[in-house]
Amino acid sequence: MNSRQRxxxxxxxxxxxxxxxDMGSTQVTxxxxxxxxxxxxxxxxxxxxxxxCDVVQQLALPDDxxxxxxxxxxxxxxxxxxxxxxxxxxxxxxxWEFHDEWGLTQQRLKPEGLYYSVSFNPLADPETTIDxxxxxxxxxxxxxxxxxxxxxxxxxxxxxxxxxMIKGVLAGIFEMAQRVRGMENLLLDLAADEELAMxxxxxxxxxxxxxxxxxxxxxxDVIDVISEADDYGTQFSQxxxxxxxxxxxxxxxxxVIRCIKRNAPNAKVFFHSDGNVRPIIPxxxxxGVDILNPxxxxxxxxxxxxxxxxxxxxLVFWGAGVETQSVLPFGTPQEVKDDxxxxxxxxxxxxxxxxxxxxxxxxxxxxxxxxxMIEALRNG
Numbered sequence: 274m275n276s277r278q279r280x281x282x283x284x285x286x287x288x289x290x291x292x293x294x295d296m297g298s299t300q301v302t303x304x305x306x307x308x309x310x311x312x313x314x315x316x317x318x319x320x321x322x323x324x325x326c327d328v329v330q331q332l333a334l335p336d337d338x339x340x341x342x343x344x345x346x347x348x349x350x351x352x353x354x355x356x357x358x359x360x361x362x363x364x365x366x367x368x369w370e371f372h373d374e375w376g377l378t379q380q381r382l383k384p385e386g387l388y389y390s391v392s393f394n395p396l397a398d399p400e401t402t403i404d405x406x407x408x409x410x411x412x413x414x415x416x417x418x419x420x421x422x423x424x425x426x427x428x429x430x431x432x433x434x435x436x437x438m439i440k441g442v443l444a445g446i447f448e449m450a451q452r453v454r455g456m457e458n459l460l461l462d463l464a465a466d467e468e469l470a471m472x473x474x475x476x477x478x479x480x481x482x483x484x485x486x487x488x489x490x491x492x493x494d495v496i497d498v499i500s501e502a503d504d505y506g507t508q509f510s511q512x513x514x515x516x517x518x519x520x521x522x523x524x525x526x527x528x529v530i531r532c533i534k535r536n537a538p539n540a541k542v543f544f545h546s547d548g549n550v551r552p553i554i555p556x557x558x559x560x561g562v563d564i565l566n567p568x569x570x571x572x573x574x575x576x577x578x579x580x581x582x583x584x585x586x587x588l589v590f591w592g593a594g595v596e597t598q599s600v601l602p603f604g605t606p607q608e609v610k611d612d613x614x615x616x617x618x619x620x621x622x623x624x625x626x627x628x629x630x631x632x633x634x635x636x637x638x639x640x641x642x643x644x645x646m647i648e649a650l651r652n653g
Contacts, residue, residue, distance in 0.1 A: 275434030276346035284541055284589055287624040294650060295629040296335060298349035298438040299500045301545045302629045303332035307636035315640035326351045328360050329379060329389040343647060347438055348430040353419040354442035374412040375453055387636050394455040406472045414442050414484040427495035438498040442484050445503020446477040446525055478525045482532045489536035499533050499540045506548025509573045515552045527560035534561060543591060549573045558587045567592025567631045577619035590620050591627040595646050602638045606645035613649035
């Protein structure tokens, strides 16, 4: 079985020869560049200057030699977007800074800041109106330059026997609206000025559909998975009520997914939303989500055994392999192995499971723990 066959088998809720493994195919299943360099050194691989598939999160695109040595099954396509395109870093005394195509300002602290954070939201003014939203300079997400060379890269991955994933060019409709308006402002708008909030959210829906309608017709036959994301969960509950989600966001996400499936009917829709999203998992299923990422075991309501029991017939689970807040960075190698085995035992039986960490591998994760994770996966 090659990697792609392995993934397609698990998508059919059958057990492949071994559990498919992902590292680095999306911006939520990746590895920080510091951890990446440390891992390569630990494995005796040559020093490289990796491609930064996400400059904001400082994520490195795994090189072919690491992919083969670790047995990674999924390769990612990263269209040009505000995290990897036209980034002109300005150096200031205490930080690096750049301005992106959405009007955001991003800053990374010196001397060794690990990632960029938003320092300016273009629509954060309390007096912002719907007219201001309409007049804002929104990026052209339908620009075909964004996918230049991706078909050829996908075909190269297919020749290698790998499964191919593609991500979009902006965060989720809720998350991206928070970035341009400011999180506090948008949440207040949802309570006090719903029309303004949804005017911003609808710009995100429009931007997503514009991108997918441009990108998928020339790429649909060479991709296996399409990644979407939006964050609705916290460690304990949800950022907004399930009722508000169903009324305002669910139909809009459904519109995006319909567009994706219309243009790429053979690909699976991967949807990332970490934290406690248990109350709205049935809604994800209803609107066409095929794959849920990540299943966060240490979030309330997200026990993998219960999630598999209740939703395993309808969803493929991608992630949840090892807890990334404490176990992977700070546990012993044995504690990492134990956590991996618990999660595999819960989610892998009967197929429908792709192994990945709960979220990106951060800079402070020791390479010994990454290899303990992979050893436990291989022996699982």
